[in-house]
Amino acid sequence: MSRHLAAVLGTGQTQHTTKRTDVSMAGLCREAIDRAMADAGLDWPDIDAVVLGKAPDLFEGVMMPELALADALGAPGKPLLRVHTAGSVGGSTANVAASLVQSGVHRRVLAVAFEKQSESNAMWALSIAPPFSMPVGAGAGGYFAPHVRSYIRRSDAPEHIGALVAVKDRRNGALNPYAHLRQADISFESVRSSAMLWDPIRYDETCPSSDGACAIVLGDEPTGDAARNPVAWIRATAMRTEPTTFAGRDQVNPQAGRDAAAALWRQAGITDPYTEIDAAELYVPFSWFEPMWLENVGFADVGHGWKLTESGETEIGGQLPVNPSGGVLSSNPIGASGLLRFAEAAMQVMGRAGEHQVDGARTALGHAYGGGSQYFSMWVVSSTKEW
């Protein structure tokens, strides 16, 4: 058994916004799928299998929605897998789809991820308090803010770093026609004067709540070779998990993320990610997670991630552009957010990222995490087969 080559043939995503009340869940998925199929130059009979990823079923009030969506996903008569690994699910969906090709089981696979948050209220679904528990009541920001404070303390980061990330990502989002938030005029001062929601996290440093979907079409080596447009070759994939809480857990720089990255770089044959990666799409739902993940995945030494951010090297045009698409800070359809990172990484090396294209990007990272910073999935894609 050995790994076969797999490539991203095409990507597609929806217009992301707070409420996509113009479409059903099926329609939302198909907006992304139809674009991905067109980008790949394929049609339904070409697809061997479908993988669907989505965060909790309670968000839409549909149990295993892939069942009801089977027809919209073109799945009848084909294999359909449903992946759910919390917030990292979009990334896991891509990795599982990749494994279907890398294993030699299938030749062409469609991967789809979506979230229609406006069907309910994610804050509600995530804050259902089981009996006997004592909810402190703070929401997702309240969960992550204490760990951001720990990071600031441990790394001695100046407190304005978070605002730098927010400005960069929102301005990048303005270059992305599909982004939910497109704020070309955002400024360091406006972020710094936005409301402090979960001290130390400000309003403008948090992700929006979005409806949206993303789809990618993967193919095997002959299909990738024959493709008319450039493809993104999948160079490595990795996933790691650790428990939500345990004695002595490092919640700032989780071992699972470090292990996933180490496995990823090893598999990709990358020894110096900072210089060898041309663009990175990191899952950054709160601005401070950029420096935290820069350290966690090995772009910077522990305690130095914020210096990289501060230096401007993570902007488009820098040594390591991070989230040229605008990232999760600009669009957050939860279940799709991870797949968007993976798709955007592919778009960069395919040269199809439009206005947010990083010049000459040949190798890119897609990254997602979920749960209490405990689920990690990542991939590296390249513009060529030889690396």
Next chain:
Amino acid sequence: MTATSSASIGSAPLRAPLDIGFDYTRSLGPLLSEFMTGLAARRIHGVRGSDGRVHVPPVEYDPVTAEALTELVPVAAEGTVLSWAWNPEPLDGQPLSSPFAWIFVRLDGADTAMLHALRVESSEQVRTGMRVRVCWAERPVGHITDIACFEPANGPASEQPAAEPGEPVTMMTAPVHLRYQHSVSAEESRYLRGLAEGRLLGQRCPVCGKVYIPPRGACPTDGVPTEGEVELPDRGVITTFCIVNVPFLGQRITPPYVAAYVLLDGADIAFLHLVLGCDAEDVRMGMRVKAAWRPREEWDTTLRNIDHFEPSGEPDAPFDSYAQHL
């Protein structure tokens, strides 16, 4: 969502009802919107599939070719039963509250069957092949339940004429209310019963020796249940925290307030709790805190018995003493 008050008796795992409910708001998209708009006017539409079949209710994507379907076709409000199953004890939310038959009904003009409810007195009155017709809801709104149910087509029809379609229906509500019985592990039950007596009972993992509070059905690093009893004091150190400035539904304290990880002395894991009793601005990592318990008569099997933590006045703990808990 409250814990049972009799819970402190006995040693079986604690259990209590968990009700979850949300009225989901579904946007319909163009095709289902037209279908629901039709229902509001007591008109039923199917959609023509790629193979010519008329699907009722309409489906947005063809089951064979996956292509988007758009051609709506009016069908009759009367049809033929293709199959049925008796439902002797209707559940919450089902179309009828007294016993009824689930039916697959093919409406005249349609090629596929629709699943709905047939109102009859007993299962004796149902047979495959019987003719049935729609009973419309008194005030249709553009929802599948505008078809209140079906009834046998042999009796006199009630006066429920179709109307001209009104304003387009683009959204529907789908209430999902479910009831569960939630239980906690034997290990956590012991801790919760301790709380009801004002005690903080942790347990130790027999493999790694770490003290967990609450105790665990499985130590997260060793996969074995925690054991024994380690009584912990009601004071400790704030490892890290945030200041909550966001108002939200059901909040019990007016922001700003502090949500902090509190590491009890002797414990190897911190838990999230509230810190009050000082200005939020004065809370620090490393600050020593003690529990402020609610009045004893309010105690139950929950950590809510500790209303909050507050500064103990002791000197701050050095960073190194809790750095491995961040």
Next chain:
Amino acid sequence: MPGQDIAVVGFAQSPNVRSSEATTNGVEMLVPIFHELLASTGLSKEDIGFWCSGSSDYLAGRAFSFIAAVDAIGAFPPINESHVEADAAWALYEAWVKIRTGEVDTALVYGFGKSSAGQLRRVLALQLDPYTVAPLWPDSVGVAGLQARLGIEAGSWSEREMAEVAARSRAAALDNPHAQLSGVVDVEQLLAAPYLADPLRAHDCAPITDGASAIVLASGERASQLCERPAWITGFEHRIDSANLGARDLTTSPSTSGAGRAALNGKSGVDVAELHAPFSHQEIVLRQALQFGEQVRVNPSGGALCGNPMFSAGLERIGHAASQVHSGSAGRVLAHATSGPALQQNLVCVMEGSDS
């Protein structure tokens, strides 16, 4: 042939029970079976290359209910892991694919569910079309009843044949210490019982079951080291049918036929089959879809009619079928898992001993 190098080398399950004291996160059911499984294969958790699980948030009544289950593993140092919101048979498929990439050579797959926590047949209505069907809350027994009558009236099966399936299953389950229901029952007696939901009687419907199970997969030589008689997977396929119930011929199961054909790949002569049929008539649908002759022993474990732990019952079928190979009592076995209303989604796993 592809995939021949991967085998089921271990299986463990919790007892199938009507109501467990365990939590909905599965930990209490999983801890003992992980210990049993690792002990029986001589593996430690660090030896496992990949972990994959199947479970459902709606069974537990809350979001992210599967997250705490990894505590039962003791998932630190971190593990290579994934999860499907489906029966763990599909998690096994994901793990089998993972091993085939060559990245890992072992995987531990588990599924768990506490069906008794909620009102199962009502919860399952949420699998139906969310716009035009689910708002009517058609319960899973009602939907199965509609399917059963279609077959009865088409002459595809009879109420007597359905009762015969139930009686055979209960009798077979006498040999399965983990079964929830078992016993010698008389078909006439079963048919004399009142309907639960005409045309279904109680014996036609799987009981409500809490449970968990787990399987270890290994490839190549590793498999032979871990197990005296590995159950080599020679075909592993799954398919789904349209969600449009009224447009499907519910007396057949094209997805089962398609998966079975592909998994058997021209081979005939299955000795034993474990079919995941939560309703008696569905076993008949499946046997017909798989074109079984009389010689196939179906559900020696008693099948789902004697215990149907949601989200692990399909994996359990694969485990029971593999056990027949492990014990040497069967050469080629077929296991099946289903998911969704009225057999919408189906998976077939064919396994063989080394000498078949």
